[in-house]
Amino acid sequence: MQIWVAISNNDLTSLDHKEVEVEGASLSDAEGKLRGASRLRFSLEKNHLQCSVAGQAPKAVAGEQIILKAQGPITIASIKRAGGNSHPSYLGEIRVANLKGKLRVSLRVSLDQYLRGVLTSEMPASYHPEALKCQALAARTYALKPRLPHDRDNANVCDSYMCCQYFAGLGQIDERIERAVVATAGQVLTYQGQPLLALFSSNAGGHTENYENCFSDPLTNEFPPAPLPYLAGRPEGKFTVAAGSEEFLRYLYKAAALKHDTKISMDSWTPKFHWRVRLPADALEAQMHHVVEKLAAAADTAPFVIPPQSGKFGHIERLEVLKRGVSGVAIAMKIVTSTGDWQIKKELVIRKAFANTEVKLARLNSARIFFSHETDDLKLLKTVNIYGLGFGHGVGLQQTGAQGFAQAGYDYKKILGHYFPGSNIEVL
Ligand SMILES: [Zn+2]
Known part of the structure; x- marks a missing residue:
């Protein structure tokens, strides 16, 4: 069985490429127009796919797509993978195409x-x-x-x-x-x-979660979607505290942090099991409102960010989880600010809301979180500690x-x- 795998751009965020550079031994296309090149560069010029061979003028590609084979692996030299150090190589056929005005590259390869x-x-x-x-x-x-x-x-x-x-x-x-x-x-x-x-996902931190608590419907974007009975959260050990609560997360975190027993659950052997992020109030103040406003403006995340009546993001006073799933995952939380409460919903959106370059955080490892707040003598927020379980959804x-x-x-x-x-x- 053969499948087509669409190849993403450099940072894996989009399938659109600015240019595509293909390298391989004796590259050729099915129609035999191209034979023996070792390096080809593709781009869109005035909405048409163009191919250039080193040292020659670019030529239009008939039919706006080309399927390439090589003797041995084909490397896409215009992107990097694996920690950003090497260009990815593929075995199979590479298709470079102008797909409705977007430059795309994909691989045809056997399923195995x-x-x-x-x-x-x-x-x-x-x-x-x-x-x-x-x-x-x-x-x-x-x-x-x-x-x-x-x-x-x-x-x-x-x-x-x-x-x-x-x-x-x-x-x-x-x-x-x-x-x-x-x-x-x-x-x-x-x-x-x-x-x-x-x-x-990588690590569930002691308890897996129900599908409908983390994902929206892939077609309608509705959240929560209809549950899938085979994606129901399961405990990964025998616990003395009921799952789904903040108390449950505190219990797991404490057990892991104390390391009295490394066999808390089937998945507690890894350092991914529990973690902590310490966010100074000034780092939080400097960045969270920008991040949340961006999430509120982006089409795919906007439905999950609910601003207060004032529409303004004031000084952050406190963070609070409003609703949890069966594993204790945060499904809804609020950011209490001086101008009203911002609500954030859904696991991945909540994780993204904490993106902070000052503490080098792209997103939280998971949304199975609880908070502790430190304040100064004037009762102003000084630090937020985020305690977490697991890595991934x-x-x-x-x-x-x-x-x-x-x-x-x-x-x-x-x-x-x-x-x-x-x-x-x-x-x-
Ligand atoms: Zn995909």
Whole structure:
């Protein structure tokens, strides 16, 4: 089975490219117009796709698209991946196209080759073989049913972890990853006979979350969407405090911080399990209003930012979580300011609201958070401490939890049954 993977720009935020530079041994297209070049540069000039070979004048590309093959890997030299140091290489065919005025590049590759790349990008090869198999099934299933369809991009999936799953190219494939792909060949996760939405994240901090508490409907953007029964939050251990409350998060955080017991839950072995961010009031004051106003203006996040009647962002007095999901994830919070309360809704929007360059924070690791406030003698806010559990949205499979279960002797079928209750494994 072959799939098309849309390749993102340098920072993985968009599929649109300013220019595309393709390198490979003996590049050629199906029609034989181009033969033997090793480096081609593409751009849009006056809304038309142009190709230039080193030392020659640019030529228009007939049909506004070209599909390229090479002897061996093809490198996209106009972008970087893997920490920003290397250009990604791919095995397969590369299509460069003018898609309704946007310069796009995508890869045609077999599903299993794509999986090798996803596993390499998403999970350390040193993880337990059963955890790697969990990731292989989740990734294969996700490729068949991504959360956001990419039909209009002329592709099945994209390569960005901000949208689909991370695929940073195909370099050397570790034999442990190879074994996980081969051992699970063709296997996918299904619910009622259909491939399910195989969401996964890095660490759930002791409890996974329900789908409808973190994601909006991919087509209507409605929040909350209809629940998906196989994406229901599960505890990752036996706890003495009821899940879903701030008290539950405090209990987990304290247990992890004290390190009396490293086996709090299946996923507590990793440093991603608990974390703290200390935000001085002046850093918060300097940046939070800009970030929140930006979120309020952007089409995809605007519905989740509710300003006070004054419409103004005053001095920050306090932060408060208003509503939590089954894992304790913040679904709604308010920023109490001197000009009224700003409400922020939805897991990812809440995480983004804390972006702060002064403390080098792009977003919070997760929204499973609680706050403590420090004030000065005049009762003015001095510092906000954000205590957090987990890394990522925590819905569906969690990679570090799968590792914990695998090390405890569970096989991949049992682990996936835990993370996707009511699901089946079927062969394509
Ligand atoms: Zn995508």
